[in-house]
Amino acid sequence: MTTPKTPALPTPVLEVSGLTKHFPLGGGFLQGSKHVVQAVSDVSFSVGKGETLAIVGESGCGKSTTGRALLRLLEPTSGSVKLDGEDISKLPPHRLQALRRNMQMVFQDPFGSLNPRMTVRETLLEPLLLHNIATGKRAHETVNKLLVRVGLAPHHADRYPHEFSGGQRQRICIARAISTRPRLIVCDEPVSALDVSVQAQIVNLMQDLQRDFGMAYVFISHDLSVVRHIADRVAVMYLGRIVEEAPAESLFADPRHPYTRALIQAAPRPVPGLRVASEPPSGEAPSALNLGPGCAFASRCPLATDLCRSTRPEIDAVDGGPTRIACHHADQRAPMVFPPAPTPTPALAARLAVMANARNSMT
């Protein structure tokens, strides 16, 4: 909402179609597995140059698996992933390794995603040397530049990861990701392990870098307020499938899928005294181990009918616009109502006035 929305260019950086990842479950030595977890099923989307696509959903919905399957950190069961028009899902290992230059990842846990036995310099030199971006003295200079670019200083290079705070480590991870000037960075919950104040810094840094280098982000998150801030488009996942995909503004202003509506309604709003207006969806989410033939959300959906329970809705564009949605009854939705802020009690009003006063006197 604050960032200018770049329209998706004709040749997308990333084009995903029918991406599916099923995990076989159980099965020991010399015996096959009996069950299959359908972590990601038939996911398709595309991301344009310099665009940010956010993938949101509750935990366990398959958004992280999607991110890893995109980069082939997990082998997809089926489907294709095209980076700049080149299908990476069938590349042999050495070609894939070379291509990793163009696609990088920032992980959720800044404490776990850096090799604790390597200094920051070693960590940042690694991709540079690996992909022949710089060698020798120039590589060391590049490391210094990278550190400065992400808000650290060259003298941090010879320290170990454990000597840094979470936010600083995430900066190092970002420096590692941008070191190869990739076309695409998959960010798996990059700020959810950080303090709120640090979150803002990291998100701003990522936006600055995107503006300067023009890479596309796939931003996986469960935090709607962060997503609203950074995303151009948002894809909502539920139990391994995308149920709605729309430009960020229209998704937050007019969410169409019942699940998206529930998600947005459940997100906390910073309004003092606000009571939750609507009931959260009741019922249990079905297990990804045995999904029925119908819509996965049917058991919790207020609009569900027999049709929903027997036939799965395919994702389709609505009104010829950029929004895609997988729901039989989306046109029956009631307008989204956000309850107005309640009239504060006198005590609260007085307190808010004092705080507003203090804020004004500071600026």
Next chain:
Amino acid sequence: MSVTSTNVPPAPQISGSIEGDVSQEFTAPARAHWLRRLLRDRAAFLALLTLALVILGAIFAPVLATHDPASNSRSVMTPPAWMARGNAEHWLGTDGQGRDIFSRLLYGARLTLLIGFAAVGLGGFFGSLLGLLSAFNAKIDPWIMRTMDVLLSFPAILLALALVAVMGQGIVPIVIALGISSIPDCARVARGIAIGVMKQEFIEAGRAVGLSNLQLFNRYLVRNAISSIMIFISLRFGQTILIGATLSFLGLGARPPASELGMMASQGRDFLLFAPHIAVIPSVVIFIIVLSANVAGDALRDVLDPRLQA
């Protein structure tokens, strides 16, 4: 940043300079050399000193020995010099055949340490390699580990007996038997440690950067697992020396008149009641070697882990 400042920015902006935020803080003192850090730990220092003395003694046995370790003298079962009836000629006394115990200890430590190092080197190297590979590649994991289970069911003593039967008495079959019997233990421990490392996100991060399997294995897995594996191997060193001594005690190891600490203890068994020093002295030396190895192994782990550096 001054606390009294009334200038609170409305939202953190990270474009320009945030140097003050991170660069001026903690100027960590230069990290001391790992050897110096190791020597700062008093227990580790003592243990290393003891080990060094034993190893030096073993190496320079021909120089330090006061007598020929294999030649008998007329004074049989002489107690050490500080006890009654002891004499300065044989300051640790003589054994049942009148051989100088001090000289035999020096030569015995030679053989004992050699067996220990060789066997642990063999078992530790192959065991850790198999364990690390097992953790790294889920496809070969069950095959390696089931093989280890089979290997684990051979007791070291049985293996040594079989090898001695085939190869004849000597330290080579003992080293091989001890080495092989160390492999499954080392493999299991290494695999356990390596699986813990493999679960961490930096492995995935390394893959995402574009590292090959070999680079990932060397730089990420081995580098993070090796210090924990080393401590296990150093503990295993003590154990191996003990089992080696046991085998010699049973008469499977070194061939007399060569001396080996376990064999010396075994030979002293017959005189335990009236000349206990013959068995006790080599046993004490074994104890000291094993204890020092364990303490030093522990200290080495602390020193090699950058997270434990204070």
